[in-house]
Amino acid sequence: MIGLVRKLRAAGVLGINARNAKYVLEHNPRRLYPLVDDKILCKARLKAHGIAVPEQLGVVRGQYQAGALARRLRTLEAFAIKPAMGTGGDGVLVTLGKRGKDWVTPGGELLTLADIQYHVSGILAGMYSLAGQLDAALVEALVRTDPALHPIAPQGVPDIRVIVFRGVPVMAMMRLPTRRSGGKANLHQGAIGAGIDMPSGRTLSAVMHHDIVTQHPDTGAPVTEFQLPGWQDLIRLSARCFDAVPLGYLGVDMVLDEQHGPLVLELNARPGLAIQIASRSGLQHRLAYVDQLENPEGLSVDARSALALNGALPGTAAR
């Protein structure tokens, strides 16, 4: 037990207590939380800073807008409905397209308009919000994944999570949906987490439910050593998010859209620690490296991105 603790500490693996005490509480001022906890506010803020986000198709703030929602939905083929204050992908409803009057989910189910309205009323009543307070529902354009990613993500929308510390991207992973995760890029539900080599943008090892995997369980295609297209743009995009929402310890979730390129899905003020398992590397040393820089927040986006891309971070030197 003690040996394990010593080993993890030597490798700089960050625990939840340490993350909260040393990074989240130290670097994330509370007043900025609403900006990331409310997806509608977050989207507006990012957009104002010229950061590309999935198109917002509508917002429902009360039950009285149910009629307007119905009219709006009838014109849409594929969309995603999210609770504005949801966490961890809870309460997200995705439709891929229409079949007759109904919509098809990634899982192949058919949803009627009434089904969707019921889901929205649940969102509005605060079922998925953190403290059960009244919430709003956000209708977004469906992200269509860049076909370049199809070899490692045959279904669902894979996303790229980057931890940005004091403006410097320090660690990244890709979350690949599987059949087991119901097409969702959620590690808890069985998605694959693949660590990404910071300088090159190639996937390293991958984990699924704590197990080390090298192949996609649905297709058998290798998920390691995959070169992400446009890696430098993704890193730069994540660094720019810090300028929009200056949270010192920030999780940026991005997707690669077929049409629009890299889009920022959402920001997270308390990003999880599974990224360390996916990357097989501890966060602490990299955070300490950024901490010893003089005023990293003051550097330009390019300079901060360069820190991540040129292998300056501990444990990321070219292999």
Next chain:
Amino acid sequence: MSRSVHWLVVSLTLVAVGLLLVAHKHFSLGYPLKPGEIEESWTAEVRLVILPEAGPVKVELALPAVTPGLGLLHENFISRGYGLTTESNRWDRGAIWAVRRASQRQLLYYSGVFYADRGEQPFAPVPSYPEIPELPEPFDTAMQSIVDDVRRQSADIASFAAEMVARINSPSPSEEMALFLGSPEYRNNPVRIARTLLAGARIPTEQVNGFTLTATERRARPERLLAVHNGRQWLFFDPESGRQGLPQNFLVWWRGEQPVVTVEGAELQDLSWSIRRNELGALDLAEQRAARHDAWASRFSMLELPVQAQTVYAVLLLVPVGGFIMVLMRNVIGLRSFGTFMPVLIALAFRETGLIGGLVLFSVVVSSGLLLRFYLEKLRLLLVPRLTAVLIIVVALMVTLSLFSHQVGWDIGLSVGLFPMVIIAMVIERMSIVWEERGPHEALIEAAGTALIASLAFYMMTRESIQHMVFVFPELLLTVLGLTLLMGRYSGYRVSELIRFRRLAKEL
């Protein structure tokens, strides 16, 4: 850096202050650390029987005033029809009963409750040197001779007095001593002999009358001790055995040769003493003792509150203990639970149902409530009406359970109060939300975590020693607060993370 110093100072100070207060209350005021501790106390009682003559009656009784090694807890006077006044000064105390006209035999009682107290104190004022007594011959010559003899064989006042007592009690007394021992004035009164002879050497002495408090004695007889002042302090001698020092638990009742009671206008028919040994809860004793010393502890004691409030606070004071266990379980062990304080609330509910009964009851009601809630889900109800429906169903379930369990004579179902019911409804709601959002796996993990933390908190909160500690020493709240603040910046790994990262450690 300064913030962590600040934090460390504040939390350690809180811990230390709490512990110091506890130590003070325990060591100086005798508050017991364990429940049900018994301490000895003694009730000493004087019973006077007086037969009045015509006219007013006045009875004066000397009372214990300064009692080294003992403390007076409380006292009682019983005297029907008599006016009672007590007078006291630094060294003496007395009770005066008076009545203008009395006709028949009358009983007067005094009783005091005494306990062993820490701390010695002088029992009488510093005396002046006595004059050398003028005795008739041949006593005067005998005294001179004895004093010279003893002086030759002693070094100081203590050894002088000891030698003198030894000579008085010698089986083969000297001729001079035999003179004293044989005279009617001194016969069977070694204290008087010693006092006279010591006065011959100008050594101040005092006669001490009292009782050794050991066991219950129906008819106790006052013992006499010889007190000798050596210029700095009083030394005590047993006039018969010569043993030096005040016997343990010796209650000094009065000083001097005069009788303890004087009666005017009546005849004292009987004077009897009794000693009764009591066992008193150490807590009660400490409480009364503190109140007598007017210590802050007695004024800021939970026991001063009305009983109704006491029972509430006895439970309330346990909540921080449960909360601290929760902190440990969540931040150090890494268990997951529904909500932050739900487990503590459930533990409180268990107090009404018992642990096993509570767990069974909770599982039965929560799982059936959950099933019905999933049925409601199909009806597509809005959130708030659905929650209310769940609440109503929980009430109905509990009523059914109570009626059923009463029928089969199993009374656990009846012990469900208002409080557990609300908590059960909350658990069902939280659990079903987690079930839906994160899946049954997560819901069951959190349910198990909640049950485990609740059981642990319940176990700790029902320990009699812990209940006793927080109730008698509410200042422990400061300590618990300090420890919680310390935990507030604990940044080490959680046990659950060690398991989670175990495989990662292998890969590193």
